[in-house]
Amino acid sequence: MEPTRLALVGAGVIGRTHIDRIQRDPQLRLAGIADPTPGGQALAASLGVPWAADHRRLLDDVRPQGAIVATPNATHVPVATDCLERGIPALVEKPVADSVADAQRLVEAEARCQTPVLVGHHRRHNPINRRAKALIAEGRLGRLVAATALALFLKPDAYFDVAWRRQAGGGPVLINLIHDIDMLRFLVGDIESVQAADSHAVRGFEVEDSAAAVLRFANGALGTITVSDAAASPWCWDFCAGEQVQYPRQEVQSHFIAGTHGSLSLPDLALWHYRGERSWHAELTREQTTVHQADPYARQLQHFADVISGRAAPLCSALDGLRTLQATLAVHEAAVSGQAVSCTLAG
Numbered sequence: 215m216e217p218t219r220l221a222l223v224g225a226g227v228i229g230r231t232h233i234d235r236i237q238r239d240p241q242l243r244l245a246g247i248a249d250p251t252p253g254g255q256a257l258a259a260s261l262g263v264p265w266a267a268d269h270r271r272l273l274d275d276v277r278p279q280g281a282i283v284a285t286p287n288a289t290h291v292p293v294a295t296d297c298l299e300r301g302i303p304a305l306v307e308k309p310v311a312d313s314v315a316d317a318q319r320l321v322e323a324e325a326r327c328q329t330p331v332l333v334g335h336h337r338r339h340n341p342i343n344r345r346a347k348a349l350i351a352e353g354r355l356g357r358l359v360a361a362t363a364l365a366l367f368l369k370p371d372a373y374f375d376v377a378w379r380r381q382a383g384g385g386p387v388l389i390n391l392i393h394d395i396d397m398l399r400f401l402v403g404d405i406e407s408v409q410a411a412d413s414h415a416v417r418g419f420e421v422e423d424s425a426a427a428v429l430r431f432a433n434g435a436l437g438t439i440t441v442s443d444a445a446a447s448p449w450c451w452d453f454c455a456g457e458q459v460q461y462p463r464q465e466v467q468s469h470f471i472a473g474t475h476g477s478l479s480l481p482d483l484a485l486w487h488y489r490g491e492r493s494w495h496a497e498l499t500r501e502q503t504t505v506h507q508a509d510p511y512a513r514q515l516q517h518f519a520d521v522i523s524g525r526a527a528p529l530c531s532a533l534d535g536l537r538t539l540q541a542t543l544a545v546h547e548a549a550v551s552g553q554a555v556s557c558t559l560a561g
């Protein structure tokens with residue numbers, strides 16, 4: 215089979231991660247790079263692939279089979295729409311857009327152009343989460359009752375030397391918690407409403423350093439989710455799932471999902487259930503599933519190739535990206551208003 219030719223738009227931190235994974239996979243080939251900076255041009259030259267400052271120029275010149283949009287958030291929708299209008303499927307980094315209205319425009323462009331969008335919520339591609347979703351779908355937990363996610367970690371002081379990271383929107387809710395919200399949406403289901411509180415108490419910046427939210431899922435389950443980038447703590451997915459080599463791995467759990475017939479912790483995939491009588495007086499049995507480890511960024515690109523060829527529907531669609539963004543922005547809105555914020559779609 216011929217390798218799938220992918221163009222990269224935006225050769226920054228995550229863009230270079232995608233390049234690395236493309237180069238490791240014989241079924242993928244880097245078709246070119248669009249990035250206006252000298253660094254982007256130099257990277258393309260060092261890899262011997264076409265380069266353009268403007269993504270439209272690259273798309274028209276090299277006609278890739280798919281494009282990865284790894285530019286700053288505000289440009290995701292216009293750049294991805296340019297891809298879709300050329301019939302080129304797009305893998306769009308998270309958050310899918312800056313606002314729900316902008317994300318809606320991408321959902322409409324996807325339908326108008328009949329060309330698929332995959333949103334880069336890479337955790338969905340981790341075999342741990344695929345197995346967790348299968349266990350839930352098999353009914354091993356019964357009816358879902360509650361879910362808890364912890365995203366507690368410590369960012370170094372130097373991280374905040376960049377001005378936008380001290381300002382509203384540059385904090386752990388939109389940058390980090392969005393991954394946990396998408397993971398809970400993937401495993402538990404759509405979120406109906408959000409209540410939340412946030413705190414700026416540790417650093418005193420405009421941006422929050424901590425937030426806690428209560429989620430009401432459409433299936434009746436409830437969730438709690440806590441994020442802080444000012445906590446000396448091991449309890450977050452990035453530390454315990456082993457996805458990122460830049461973080462030392464911790465043998466702890468960060469996500470907990472409970473149902474009427476069983477409960478599951480993640481990432482260890484321990485499943486707790488009653489063999490006989492279902493009662494808090496009876497013995498609980500712990501079963502352990504161990505999955506093969508796989509790099510979710512590599513899996514995501516393989517899935518993108520399947521989406522391009524029509525072998526698979528996007529595991530995280532533009533609409534999924536919109537709904538995850540909507541619930542994440544609702545955390546901010548609810549923290550300010552003190553009211554529950556609805557996450558149902560208009561129209």
Ligand SMILES: NC(=O)c1ccc[n+]([C@@H]2O[C@H](COP(=O)([O-])OP(=O)(O)OC[C@H]3O[C@@H](n4cnc5c(N)ncnc54)[C@H](O)[C@@H]3O)[C@@H](O)[C@H]2O)c1
Pocket residue numbers: 223224225226227228229248249250251254267268269284285286287289307308309334335336
């Ligand atoms: N899924 C993940 O794990 C993950 C991790 C990090 C970042 N991200 C997301 O990826 C996106 C990029 O983040 P980053 O940390 O790589 O940022 P970055 O600043 O390191 O890189 C962005 C790159 O885009 C280029 N760029 C800007 N405008 C452009 C345009 N119009 N056309 C072409 N190139 C353009 C810049 O020159 C820069 O090289 C963000 O949306 C971020 O939220 C996702």
